[in-house]
Amino acid sequence: xxxxxxxxxxxxxxxxxxxxxxxxxxxxxxxxxxxxxxxxxxxxxxxxxxxxxxxxxxxxxxxxxxxxxxxxxxxxxxxxxxxxxxxxxxxxxxxxxxxxxxxxxxxxxxxxxxxxxxxxxxxxxxxxxxxxxxxxxxxxxxxxxxxxxxxxxxxxxxxxxxxxxxxxxxxxxxxxxxxxxxxxxxxxxxxxxxxxxxxxxxxxxxxxxxxxxxxxxxxxxxxxxxxxxxxxxxxxxxxxxxxxxxxxxxxxxxxxxxxxxxxxxxxxxxxxxxxxxxxxxxxxxxxxxxxxxxxxxxxxxxxxxxxxxxxxxxxxxxxxxxxxxxxxxxxxxxxxxxxxxxxxxxxxxxxxxxxxxxxxx
Amino acid sequence: xxxxxxxxxxxxxxxxxxxxxxxxxxxxxxxxxxxxxxxxxxxxxxxxxxxxxxxxxxxxxxxxxxxxxxxxxxxxxxxxxxxxxxxxxxxxxxxxxxxxxxxxxxxxxxxxxxxxxxxxxxxxxxxxxxxxxxxxxxxxxxxxxxxxxxxxxxxxxxxxxxxxxxxxxxxxxxxxxxxxxxxxxxxxxxxxxxxxxxxxxxxxxxxxxxxxxxxxxxxxxxxxxxxxxxxxxxxxxxxxxxxxxxxxxxxxxxxxx
Ligand SMILES: Cc1ncc(C[n+]2csc(CCOP(=O)(O)OP(=O)(O)O)c2C)c(N)n1
Numbered sequence: 001x002x003x004x005x006x007x008x009x010x011x012x013x014x015x016x017x018x019x020x021x022x023x024x025x026x027x028x029x030x031x032x033x034x035x036x037x038x039x040x041x042x043x044x045x046x047x048x049x050x051x052x053x054x055x056x057x058x059x060x061x062x063x064x065x066x067x068x069x070x071x072x073x074x075x076x077x078x079x080x081x082x083x084x085x086x087x088x089x090x091x092x093x094x095x096x097x098x099x100x101x102x103x104x105x106x107x108x109x110x111x112x113x114x115x116x117x118x119x120x121x122x123x124x125x126x127x128x129x130x131x132x133x134x135x136x137x138x139x140x141x142x143x144x145x146x147x148x149x150x151x152x153x154x155x156x157x158x159x160x161x162x163x164x165x166x167x168x169x170x171x172x173x174x175x176x177x178x179x180x181x182x183x184x185x186x187x188x189x190x191x192x193x194x195x196x197x198x199x200x201x202x203x204x205x206x207x208x209x210x211x212x213x214x215x216x217x218x219x220x221x222x223x224x225x226x227x228x229x230x231x232x233x234x235x236x237x238x239x240x241x242x243x244x245x246x247x248x249x250x251x252x253x254x255x256x257x258x259x260x261x262x263x264x265x266x267x268x269x270x271x272x273x274x275x276x277x278x279x280x281x282x283x284x285x286x287x288x289x290x291x292x293x294x295x296x297x298x299x300x301x302x303x304x305x306x307x308x309x310x311x312x313x314x315x316x317x318x319x320x321x322x323x324x325x326x327x328x329x330x331x332x333x334x335x336x337x338x339x340x341x342x343x344x345x346x347x348x349x350x351x352x353x354x355x356x357x358x359x360x361x
Numbered sequence: 362x363x364x365x366x367x368x369x370x371x372x373x374x375x376x377x378x379x380x381x382x383x384x385x386x387x388x389x390x391x392x393x394x395x396x397x398x399x400x401x402x403x404x405x406x407x408x409x410x411x412x413x414x415x416x417x418x419x420x421x422x423x424x425x426x427x428x429x430x431x432x433x434x435x436x437x438x439x440x441x442x443x444x445x446x447x448x449x450x451x452x453x454x455x456x457x458x459x460x461x462x463x464x465x466x467x468x469x470x471x472x473x474x475x476x477x478x479x480x481x482x483x484x485x486x487x488x489x490x491x492x493x494x495x496x497x498x499x500x501x502x503x504x505x506x507x508x509x510x511x512x513x514x515x516x517x518x519x520x521x522x523x524x525x526x527x528x529x530x531x532x533x534x535x536x537x538x539x540x541x542x543x544x545x546x547x548x549x550x551x552x553x554x555x556x557x558x559x560x561x562x563x564x565x566x567x568x569x570x571x572x573x574x575x576x577x578x579x580x581x582x583x584x585x586x587x588x589x590x591x592x593x594x595x596x597x598x599x600x601x602x603x604x605x606x607x608x609x610x611x612x613x614x615x616x617x618x
Binding site for chain 1: 413414415416417419426427429433434435436437438439440443446447448449450451453454455458475476478479
């Protein structure tokens with residue numbers, strides 16, 4: 001078995017980036033995720049793998065550096081926390097519109113505005129429903145452990161290049177800051193420029209060789225009919241992603257009477273609440289979406305016949321609950337328990353919510 | 362004797378040829394606009410240097426957003442003002458390519474000031490072509506940071522009043538102060554002589570990337586006869602009389618060999 005190392009979630013992102021052959025990281029400091037840039041600059045991967053690490057002048061610049069790097073067919077990424085990601089939204093829309101691969105990490109903190117530096121899940125809408133302008137989608141991965149912070153970096157790049165689409169790891173300040181044991185991913189060499197030409201030469205700006213037409217990275221088409229066609233092509237890609245890429249973890253769901261739906265840190269808290277409920281004889285299952293887009297709609301629907309009610313637990317005022325309700329279509333009651341502004345729900349609070357909102361006795 | 366044109370088009374009679382780096386697409390620019398001339402100069406330099414396979418261009422938001430329709434090179438089309446950020450990553454990931462941005466004065470000197478200043482400050486080894494026509498051409502002639510005092514635009518219809526609308530931003534002079542910048546020059550393309558000088562400057566900047574001395578910056582003081590509401594000839598004259606005193610031509614900094 002591979003050696004396990006104790007590290008922070010943010011450090012795991014940085015180490016995983018180097019090990020999975022990332023070509024470039026561009027970022028700007030913001031709590032609670034600055035350790036990603038700090039770890040990278042301390043590890044100096046440019047000496048070993050040639051990875052570029054650059055502190056940009058703003059998140060606007062970071063995301064546009066990622067746009068340029070993605071356009072080159074390189075594995076590039078950035079990370080930030082909520083206010084910084086808001087600043088990136090124009091760029092994310094451009095990247096989605098130009099169909100470029102890249103990895104984004106949002107270690108979410110409470111908002112709105114400058115909000116707080118404490119953990120939150122209040123950027124769900126921004127990540128899953130848009131954020132930037134236009135009909136676009138990101139693939140959104142929600143880690144619930146430091147190990148998953150590590151694992152989702154490589155998986156994120158795989159998905160980003162498979163669909164030529166931005167992928168976001170939507171984490172939060174708890175998972176970014178907490179320390180757990182991690183089994184590191186195997187070392188993958190960076191692609192050589194020759195390999196990039198072979199793999200991505202049909203679209204990436206690698207320099208126009210004599211044997212091909214020039215490559216153009218743009219999201220612009222002034223002809224409305226062609227722009228609509230392009231939008232339809234994007235939508236077809238998203239339907240494909242929805243068909244192939246849903247990831248979900250189900251615990252004790254098969255004979256559950258009640259279901260908690262929660263992701264990330266809320267799922268960790270809900271896991272404990274579920275155990276407490278079982279001690280009291282309440283049959284609760286936990287469904288943890290790992291992909292927030294595409295959403296595990298079908299997996300929730302499959303459980304409905306034996307469910308009496310669903311509790312959605314979030315560190316927000318209630319965002320993901322809208323997707324749960326869309327899946328449930330009114331067939332069973334869907335209730336909500338959440339804490340906002342950087343507060344974290346306790347398992348006891350969640351147990352109480354199960355009792356008062358679902359079991360009602 | 363009537364000569365057939367086909368008898369005249371022979372290799373031995375060739376004195377001038379459109380560079381193959383320019384596409385055959387008809388340019389969308391207004392007659393008299395400087396953009397087309399500058400595109401042609403860049404295309405010729407790429408051809409003469411034999412670097413078509415090693416150039417990556419970054420187009421702006423502005424009239425030159427469609428520059429990619431005219432030069433047969435790999436292109437990235439940036440968000441408004443952000444071209445230097447794309448070029449930064451591209452050059453760092455492909456240090457042996459020639460990377461340039463092509464930006465207007467709204468793009469570079471207004472919304473994109475942070476990106477250009479910091480690309481300069483970091484000494485990114487790229488070339489920036491800056492088209493200063495004193496106005497927002499693409500969106501219909503609004504005021505730019507470079508608009509001259511008193512100049513009428515659609516958002517300064519009574520003339521730019523410096524007491525409320527600020528002064529022309531001389532971004533070339535500003536960035537010349539930064540140690541990361543190796544070459545700053547101000548040129549124009551309204552006459553064949555001026556265009557030849559501008560071409561030499563652009564070529565020097567592209568070659569300069571091989572010396573890895575930092576960012577090279579070429580401002581082309583330009584006309585926007587549609588935005589200025591003048592004939593092309595009048596626009597050239599107005600530029601010489603009004604723009605050149607505010608934006609004097611010539612090298613501002615030159616650390617290149
Ligand atoms: C974020 C954003 N804001 C505004 C615009 C609208 N816009 C398009 S072009 C342009 C001005 C371009 O002017 P300039 O850079 O001077 O170039 P020119 O068209 O004169 O060549 C503006 C404001 C935009 N596309 N994106």
